[in-house]
Amino acid sequence: MSETVIRVGAAPPVLRGSADFLDGERAVVQRAQFRIRETPDGPVLEIRPPEAPPLYWPLGALRALPDQAGDDMLVLAPAEGGAARLLLRDAEARAVISARCPDLTRRPPPRLQGRLIAWALAAVGSVALIVFLLVPALADRLADLLPPEGERALGDVTYRQIRSAFSEDGLEPLPVCTGAAGLAALEAMQARIAGPVELPHPLRLEVLDHPMNNAFALPGGRIVLFRGLIEQVASPEEVAAVLAHEIGHVAGRDPTRGALRAAGSVGVVGLILGDFAGGALVQLLIGRLIEAGYSQAAEAAADDFAHRTLAAAGVRPSVLADIFVRLRVEGGDAPGIAAHFMDHPALLERIAAARRADWLLRSPLRPVLEPAEWAALRRICR
């Protein structure tokens, strides 16, 4: 160390004192003398422990430990690493060090980058392989092997989940609508639409008391309509069209596939997201996104089924298009994320397909319900 230092301008403040020093070798706290020395290579913190040779830490390469709880102490460490520490308590010394060390709070350069990228790619690949290939392939195969009782049990579980997920107070499950005349009308509609069709399960059709404009097919032949749907459509034919579409899902056993896929995928998605914000809700949304992504081909098949069934029952297949148009208006013109959450992507294509399907109609048009029956169905939840 050179003793000759040429200073220009005012001399920097002289700093000396004593502080607790940890050498990283022994679990002993040493009371060390320290001072700042000006050298040709820049200022240096000189630390003199009582029983060891002095250390020289350049001020430019000095770091303070971040996120410390106590503001009465500055824990200093050399930038190149190592376990040696100087524990500075003296307020004046802390102020001088903070003023004179330019990179005191600079973070160490990131390490592990190569491995991180390799494993990130591996993780993305493995998750994509599982969620988009393995689980769907396995779910499709298993759905065909599942005995009918198992499918119905799966449907019952999903049904309970829907009733509690949409529950308005979060305690009581969503009530089932039981207006007697309304149920009779619903039965008449079901007989008219699904009467002649062969299905893997007998249908179990129910209306739940919720204002949302929505309907689901569940595994094992369950179909759920929300009150909001019945109240917001313009005619019984539109309800029949939705019903025919959902029966199409039952015929294709889509809900069973979807539920099995969800059983495999949701856990994986949860694994990735961790518990960063009440994982359950986020997983529910993501699960929905995955399912909506899955079902595009299935939706087209269910539409196709609906066109044929409606035509055979004497209902215009293009009624389905009327409903989609309304869905699109209500969903705003947000084709991106909102379309996914509506469960019915690629709506324009489907509208066109439903309009083209009117040629299937062979028998004369007949109303699905008498006006009195329709009125009763609209009051089914009262």
Added chain:
Amino acid sequence: MEPGELQTEYVGRRGRLFGLALRTSLMTVLSLGLYRFWMKTRLRRFYWSAIRPGGHPLEYVGLPMEKLLGFLIAVVFLAFYIGIANLALMFVSLSLFGTSLWATALSFLGILPVLFYARYRARRYILARTRWRGIGFGLEPAAWGYAWRALAHWAVTILSLGLLWPRMTFWLEKYRTDRTWFGNARMHQGGRWQMLYRPFLVFLISLFGTAVVIAVAVASVPAGTVVPVGAGPLFGLAAVSVVACGFMHYRIQAFRLLTEHKRLGGLGFRARPRLWRVLRIYLFGYGLAGLAMLALGLALAIAVAIPFAGVPGIVPPGSPGEDPFAIASALPLWVSLALGAGAYFTLFVMWSVLRQVFVTLPLARHYAETLEIRNAGALSRLGRRAGEDAGHAEGFAEALDVEAAL
């Protein structure tokens, strides 16, 4: 030179923790969870540095990047297990038993050994990243040994109807402690498992006493008596509180006894956590956090409602104006989604922040301030362990979130 006993200071302040936890939680939400590795690191630096045995702070030297790496490695392996196993279990359970309940139970059982494994690994990672007086801690690699022992102890405990719980507490703690190092010194868990029965007896008495009181009360009320509304739930709450107190007593006393029977290269320890203090922290902490949440929830509800109240045309004709769901359903879907998600994340983040500020920090303070190191002169013989290495990744724990249990 060293005084015989070292007291532990605690310097963590609620305000500083609040700021740190709030900032890092918001970053985590905004980054869709990616920042959680940084959040966890920064919060640990805070919590560690707040504890100062003998006036010198603990140091947490873990890095966010290595947590991320461990997590990615865990995802590669666990994604297969979780995806395929859950699907297969669901199928088997549905086709054999006609219900999905078995799938849930079996998948929980299947993940249990991994959970114990992960817990040990997480402890190993954390100890390897903890320093005091410039010297690092460590835990020997023995995670699978721990996992099967933990499974066996749980099985024995369940078969003994819980009566052998203290045996499990002791032997699992001994397994971990005897593999723990501070620098070049190995920790040793002394004592016997039977010593935990005194506090456990208090728990058993609270349990059976409550059961007897309930039985007597139910039997002594003549059939047909009109029980006042709310008496049942109130009685139930009192019963649960008594049993919970009994269990907390056991947990605290077991911690005290186990700590006082630990040795580390001539060092001894004394822990004096107090039941009433801990109960008070839980009660007031959760009470305060709950009140704050209630206030925040109200403020949010008002903030969301005000812009729409009295705006003509937003409430559709024919729907009852006072129905809040009518307002919600009249908005475009993406607006209600965004509002809902915003409110949800605000509440979620605030709850986790408030819980740390009002519960975690006071508990850490109490446990720290009641911890003493005895025979501190022995520290002069302790030093760095040759070839000290940490190994990376508490990844499995990160992925399975067993953190809460630690």
